[in-house]
Amino acid sequence: MPVTVPHMGNLAIPLKAMLEYVGLEVVLPPPCTKRTLSLGTQNSPEFACLPLKINLGNYIEARELGADTILMAGGLGPCRFGYYAQIQREILQDLGIDMKMVVLEPPDASIKDFLDDIRILANGQSWLTIIKAIQLAWYKAKAIDMVDIKLEETRPRQNHWSDADKIFDRFLRQVDQLNEKTDIYRAAERAVDEMSALPQDWHYEPIKIAIVGEIYTVLENFVNLGLEKHLGRMGVEAKRSIYLSEWINDHIFKGVLPLKSNKTLRKLASPYLNYFVGGHGWETVGSAVEAARDGADGVIQVAPLTCMPEIVAQAILPEISKDRNIPIMTLYVDEQTGEAGLVTRLEAFVDMIRRRKFIQEVSSK
Numbered sequence: 001m002p003v004t005v006p007h008m009g010n011l012a013i014p015l016k017a018m019l020e021y022v023g024l025e026v027v028l029p030p031p032c033t034k035r036t037l038s039l040g041t042q043n044s045p046e047f048a049c050l051p052l053k054i055n056l057g058n059y060i061e062a063r064e065l066g067a068d069t070i071l072m073a074g075g076l077g078p079c080r081f082g083y084y085a086q087i088q089r090e091i092l093q094d095l096g097i098d099m100k101m102v103v104l105e106p107p108d109a110s111i112k113d114f115l116d117d118i119r120i121l122a123n124g125q126s127w128l129t130i131i132k133a134i135q136l137a138w139y140k141a142k143a144i145d146m147v148d149i150k151l152e153e154t155r156p157r158q159n160h161w162s163d164a165d166k167i168f169d170r171f172l173r174q175v176d177q178l179n180e181k182t183d184i185y186r187a188a189e190r191a192v193d194e195m196s197a198l199p200q201d202w203h204y205e206p207i208k209i210a211i212v213g214e215i216y217t218v219l220e221n222f223v224n225l226g227l228e229k230h231l232g233r234m235g236v237e238a239k240r241s242i243y244l245s246e247w248i249n250d251h252i253f254k255g256v257l258p259l260k261s262n263k264t265l266r267k268l269a270s271p272y273l274n275y276f277v278g279g280h281g282w283e284t285v286g287s288a289v290e291a292a293r294d295g296a297d298g299v300i301q302v303a304p305l306t307c308m309p310e311i312v313a314q315a316i317l318p319e320i321s322k323d324r325n326i327p328i329m330t331l332y333v334d335e336q337t338g339e340a341g342l343v344t345r346l347e348a349f350v351d352m353i354r355r356r357k358f359i360q361e362v363s364s365k
């Protein structure tokens with residue numbers, strides 16, 4: 001039963017480790033490309049969310065490599081995520097692609113159901129094995145975030161464009177192969193040290209932009225067209241509102257670990273938004289407030305076109321921008337979005353922030 005999982009940023013690395021630990025064969029889809037997008041788009045309803053289309057492309061490509069079972073998360077709340085699995089199952093059936101779909105109940109809804117699902121998938125392995133498998137996935141997610149945060153800091157300061165990204169890509173290949181906690185953290189520390197040792201301008205003070213919005217578009221580089229890399233190339237430090245380990249802590253460990261949690265962001269969202277609107281809409285509002293509080297120079301909201309929770313958040317962001325005196329831009333992406341258009345919008349936004357900062361500095365002297 002070769003199992004596959006869809007891509008969302010680097011999430012496949014810890015997931016693969018967890019599934020292999022409980023004895024499953026894992027066949028990952030190739031990294032997302034235009035072909036993935038095209039397979040998903042051709043076979044999905046036009047107005048389906050972009051992540052549904054790309055994940056469908058992932059499944060078709062994983063099937064070509066021999067996967068016969070899909071593991072995916074179920075959804076809850078007022079947005080379309082709850083229908084994903086059913087729609088994708090029916091599309092695959094219509095295409096004559098015979099794949100079993102295992103939908104994990106959202107852990108936020110019932111942690112017991114979530115763990116039971118994992119246990120059934122793991123052919124009744126002991127709870128100890130399952131806990132160790134989840135631990136291994138956690139170490140990998142934490143290590144990836146540690147290096148990812150360093151990457152965000154290094155990009156705008158390095159002298160040779162892409163040096164830090166090369167180190168990060170090499171680290172991802174390494175961490176995928178490692179299975180001991182100490183080896184995983186040692187590899188992460190080595191990658192961080194290598195980035196620190198790169199020739200760079202330590203006196204350069206980059207402008208800081210927070211990236212907030214729908215989690216899939218925030219985490220998946222292919223979908224956001226390399227947003228963070230483009231900002232880094234423009235000398236901007238991009239700071240993501242959510243990292244893999246924080247997502248795991250919130251949704252699987254119920255926020256018990258001492259990391260930033262969605263509870264904090266939801267509190268910060270008040271009084272602008274006081275209830276769950278699906279997806280990450282509530283957190284998007286809280287993240288924008290957090291960015292202003294922490295001294296970011298601007299905020300970029302990124303989301304798939306027609307994403308309902310993010311449309312709700314977008315309607316609130318101008319008020320936050322006015323109250324907190326921080327520029328906020330929204331970027332919607334879909335299969336028609338071109339990289340050149342995105343770069344032009346980013347350049348205009350970054351130029352505006354630089355000019356604004358300059359005027360503020362001059363007038364405060």
Ligand code: SF4
Pocket residue numbers: 049050051079080081082214278279280304306307308309310
């Ligand atoms: S959060 Fe947005 S993109 Fe994700 S399923 Fe809901 S509506 Fe679609």
